[in-house]
Amino acid sequence: xxxxxxTQNKETLEHLKDTQAPSTYIEQIPEGVSAVxxxxxxxxxxxxxxxxxxxxxxxxxxxxxxxxxxxxGCGKSTYLRCLNLMNREIPNCVFEGPILYNGKDINTKDVxxxxxxxxxxxxxxxxxxxxxxxxxxxxxxxxMHGRKDKNYLNELVETSLKRAALWDExxxxxxxxxxxxxxxxxxxxxxxxxIAMKPDVILMDEPCSALDPIxxxxxxxxxxxLKEDYTIIIVTHNMEQAKRVADYTAFFYVGNLIEYGNTANxxxxxxxxxxxxxxxxxxx
Amino acid sequence: METMNHGATIEQRKAQIAKSKRSDKIATGVLTAIVVLISxxxxxxxxxxxxxxxxxxSWDFLTSESESFRAGGGIGPQIFxxxxxxxxxxxxxxxxxxxxAIYLSQYAPQNKVTDFIKTIIETLxxxxxxxxxxxxxxxxxxxxxxxxxxxxGAIALTMFNLPIMxxxxxxxxxxxxxxQRDAGLALGLTRWETTLHILIPEALAGIITGIILxxxxxxxxxxxxxxxxxxxxxxxxxxxxxxxxPRSAWNVMRPAETLAVHIWKVNSEGVIPDIDVVAxxxxxxxxxxxxxFNIAARFIGGRIHKKVTAQ
Numbered sequence: 001x002x003x004x005x006x007t008q009n010k011e012t013l014e015h016l017k018d019t020q021a022p023s024t025y026i027e028q029i030p031e032g033v034s035a036v037x038x039x040x041x042x043x044x045x046x047x048x049x050x051x052x053x054x055x056x057x058x059x060x061x062x063x064x065x066x067x068x069x070x071x072x073g074c075g076k077s078t079y080l081r082c083l084n085l086m087n088r089e090i091p092n093c094v095f096e097g098p099i100l101y102n103g104k105d106i107n108t109k110d111v112x113x114x115x116x117x118x119x120x121x122x123x124x125x126x127x128x129x130x131x132x133x134x135x136x137x138x139x140x141x142x143x144m145h146g147r148k149d150k151n152y153l154n155e156l157v158e159t160s161l162k163r164a165a166l167w168d169e170x171x172x173x174x175x176x177x178x179x180x181x182x183x184x185x186x187x188x189x190x191x192x193x194x195i196a197m198k199p200d201v202i203l204m205d206e207p208c209s210a211l212d213p214i215x216x217x218x219x220x221x222x223x224x225x226l227k228e229d230y231t232i233i234i235v236t237h238n239m240e241q242a243k244r245v246a247d248y249t250a251f252f253y254v255g256n257l258i259e260y261g262n263t264a265n266x267x268x269x270x271x272x273x274x275x276x277x278x279x280x281x282x283x284x
Numbered sequence: 285m286e287t288m289n290h291g292a293t294i295e296q297r298k299a300q301i302a303k304s305k306r307s308d309k310i311a312t313g314v315l316t317a318i319v320v321l322i323s324x325x326x327x328x329x330x331x332x333x334x335x336x337x338x339x340x341x342s343w344d345f346l347t348s349e350s351e352s353f354r355a356g357g358g359i360g361p362q363i364f365x366x367x368x369x370x371x372x373x374x375x376x377x378x379x380x381x382x383x384x385a386i387y388l389s390q391y392a393p394q395n396k397v398t399d400f401i402k403t404i405i406e407t408l409x410x411x412x413x414x415x416x417x418x419x420x421x422x423x424x425x426x427x428x429x430x431x432x433x434x435x436x437g438a439i440a441l442t443m444f445n446l447p448i449m450x451x452x453x454x455x456x457x458x459x460x461x462x463x464q465r466d467a468g469l470a471l472g473l474t475r476w477e478t479t480l481h482i483l484i485p486e487a488l489a490g491i492i493t494g495i496i497l498x499x500x501x502x503x504x505x506x507x508x509x510x511x512x513x514x515x516x517x518x519x520x521x522x523x524x525x526x527x528x529x530p531r532s533a534w535n536v537m538r539p540a541e542t543l544a545v546h547i548w549k550v551n552s553e554g555v556i557p558d559i560d561v562v563a564x565x566x567x568x569x570x571x572x573x574x575x576x577f578n579i580a581a582r583f584i585g586g587r588i589h590k591k592v593t594a595q
Binding site for chain 2: 084086089091114115116117118121122124126128129130131132140141144145177179190193194197
């Protein structure tokens with residue numbers, strides 16, 4: 001980071017501190033458009049004192065791709081991990097506020113988190129296939145949830161791998177270890193594994209940041225095909241990627257949701273000073 | 285050129301490079317010498333024991349009873365006692381240490397209590413085995429009234445073994461990257477399912493290696509057993525399955541001298557004329573077993589890893 005941007009970054013932070021509430025622009029979802037997930041005034045704290053998300057209210061349209069962008073540490077990944085309640089696994093992490101999935105609050109004490117995660121799948125930054133065969137990587141989850149029928153699983157493995165555009169590359173080696181695949185193939189295997197659970201929503205946490213440009217392109221193409229059947233919410237550090245794949249974009253800054261709207265509009269005509277500074281590279 | 289050398293002349297820079305190369309060579313030489321020295325000493329010890337004892341190993345020696353006064357005794361009961369004690373010790377310590385290690389690595393909250401427990405386990409793992417033996421003598425042999433018995437010995441060995449096994453298993457589990465656990469949880473598996481089906485298979489090679497290596501330690505342990513399992517090897521009958529009969533090999537309430545205790549016993553208070561022969565033969569057999577344990581640890585660990593991970 002150059003001297004100049006650093007100073008400006010500081011200025012922006014100072015500006016935020018002064019006003020406490022930065023100017024925001026959140027496009028509302030029109031009546032009648034179905035939101036599959038929604039958070040209402042979500043707050044998240046680490047160790048009861050450090051607030052990492054501040055009053056985030058955001059809706060996700062069904063069968064669209066929404067990108068969460070913003071500088072490092074802005075809370076976009078933390079926000080994503082609230083949506084499938086993964087943050088409940090982190091000690092000393094507390095988050096409050098309704099998280100609606102198909103209109104029902106899942107951020108309650110008595111909700112079955114394991115059931116929630118079957119419907120809201122997740123793909124991680126680091127490709128993380130299990131140390132099992134390619135076949136087992138896909139069949140494992142459904143089998144653990146009681147689908148034991150061999151024919152069903154065989155077919156599920158095939159269709160999931162086809163959906164993830166990996167079938168042709170691995171169909172003759174389903175018994176091989178997933179670790180023998182390349183990074184990009186491993187990530188597509190992780191996507192196939194998530195699809196095999198027949199989820200509603202797929203959360204992706206910087207899925208391409210560990211991959212080369214060709215693998216990245218393949219996964220972006222894949223996402224475009226997947227949105228027919230799934231709602232995708234993707235965290236990305238790469239603004240070009242957001243522009244390429246996302247229908248809607250949400251911009252986060254130090255735990256605040258600053259701007260949300262149609263991707264093309266946001267990038268060509270940002271409504272808030274923070275987003276326009278971010279897009280012009282005045283801070284990162 | 286001037287900037288690259290940070291202001292030094294070319295000659296100064298050359299001298300510097302020559303000096304760096306020389307110290308690199310010296311370091312390599314010294315480190316190699318250390319490793320060679322250690323290897324030579326270890327090979328010499330193992331070689332001395334095996335070469336010295338191997339000629340005395342015969343089918344008769346390995347199967348017959350030991351003698352108290354005459355020459356020509358064997359180590360049959362001691363071999364059986366060693367393996368039986370090992371088996372019972374592992375039967376108790378594997379489930380306990382697995383449970384403790386899983387709890388400590390996956391479930392325990394990260395706080396001072398957990399840190400304290402981990403410190404205690406580390407301390408216990410360096411407890412001298414004679415202390416464990418005397419503690420076992422007071423508690424199991426005298427207070428519980430179990431006498432010098434296989435049971436007292438097996439529980440004392442478990443105490444001796446448990447802390448190290450917990451640490452090894454815990455380290456194997458912690459070596460599995462956190463994102464593997466996340467992957468399981470994100471598929472809607474419970475923490476227990478994730479541990480059982482993802483973490484343990486991935487850590488299995490390390491866990492099994494740890495178990496087999498600690499089996500080698502238990503197998504060769506003497507001090508913890510002298511005052512718990514006792515120093516006598518009564519005549520035993522392998523086919524007698526009446527667990528209350530003192531002559532039954534399987535009776536856990538009978539005293540049972542092991543190989544390592546036998547070596548200590550004949551050397552310290554033996555009155556047989558062939559002490560050297562018995563001690564050397566027993567030591568060689570013990571050493572061969574431990575070597576086999578170690579080779580098996582590598583082989584089995586590797587095979588199981590291949591099998592569960594399809595690699």
